[in-house]
Amino acid sequence: MRAADGNTESMFTMSRLDDFVAANHPLRPIRQWLNDALTRMDPVFSRMYESDAKGGRPSIAPEKLIRALLLQVLYSIRCERMLMEQISYNMLFRWFVGLAMDDVVWDHSTFRKNRDRLMPHDVMVSLFNETVETARVRGHLPAEHFSVDGTLSQAWAGHKSFVPKANSDDDSPPNGGAGSHENWHGEKRSNDTHESSTDSRARLFRKSRGTGPMLCYMAYVLTDNRHGLVVNAQVTQANGTAERDTAAGMLADAAQFADTLVTVGADKNYDTADFVATCRAHGVTPHVAQNNGRADGSAIDARTTRWAGYAISRRKRKCIEQVFGWSKTFGRIRQAMFRGLQRVGQVFLLTHEACNLTRMRTLAAKAA
Secondary structure (H helix, E strand, O other): OOOOOOOOOOOOOOOOHHHHOOOOOOHHHHHHHHHHHHHHOHHHHHHHOHHHOOOOOOOOOHHHHHHHHHHHHHOOOOOHHHHHHHHHHOHHHHHHHOOOOOOOOOOHHHHHHHHHOOHHHOHHHHHHHHHHHHHHHOOOOOOOEEEEEEEEEEOOOOHHHEEEOOOOOOOOOHHHOOOOOOOOOOOOOOOOOEEEOOOOOOEEEOOOOOOOOEEEEEEEEEEEOOOOOEEEEEEEEOOOOHHHHHHHHHHHHHHOOOOOOEEEEEOHHHOOHHHHHHHHHOOEEEEEOOOOOOOOOOOOOHHHHOOHHHHHHHHHOHHHHHHHHHHHHOOOOOEOOOOOHHHHHHHHHHHHHHHHHHHHHHHHHHHO
């Protein structure tokens, strides 16, 4: 017998949000690890809001704010407006964030203002470090063998915004302002004489000889060779030496926590005498791909390449490309959706926080 197409809602319901989420849902372990990290960060949140103790309207709980931001990365939601819309009718999202069925979802502008409050207190840095520590406690992160690499994150600025810098004694906007449509083709432009009127921290940079320059930031990650987990992630302005300089600093931090020999795999771009010498000064063995096309020859010789570990590091280095592939496909680092170095860095850390939690969930499933 054909059923009637009717809909009669009950006045009351006894169901909980947890009842709608499968017991083996992939978000369950991620939410547990995230909640543990947020609990350990309670002193940071207390310092953030200690000035508001005398009164004022309640803000969005930072724990709920971070869970919502992580959902935005995990489900590739492009803006806060769409995120708030999804949370309003998606019971899985409400469960993950920690909202009840009847709770009112925040306005996207309110959410954005509360998100910006996280930056001055380096909340994303603390959260990332807590996740790395969780991976280390669970035995997923041996501090021995790493890989390092950098990539470009296209800035939220176009070529037409790259205009000559205004003189210090001139109050008029350069070239008629950001909305100017002057023909810049054939004009010699450089970061020394020009800057973006949209994002002044972005720099014009060319990835290789076969590609055109673009306004971008440089982003770097240091990954573990065994499981491909990100142990350090940073964003800087783009220039020719920033990639090696930042990598040297990340390796120095990693070497402090190692009790055994530390190795690092890298591509040919890192085959310079300065980078190799810096690595060895910090007790790190550079397993860098040899660039035999250099005029002064490769800085890596047979003293390094003759060992079997060198070939293993070269083979394991592909894990870092998988991290970039995930963060550019599911995350939002292919093109930054924010302006300014600090905001771009916040999104970059959050993206690799999500990448680590996803990878840890996979490792936990394999071990079960």
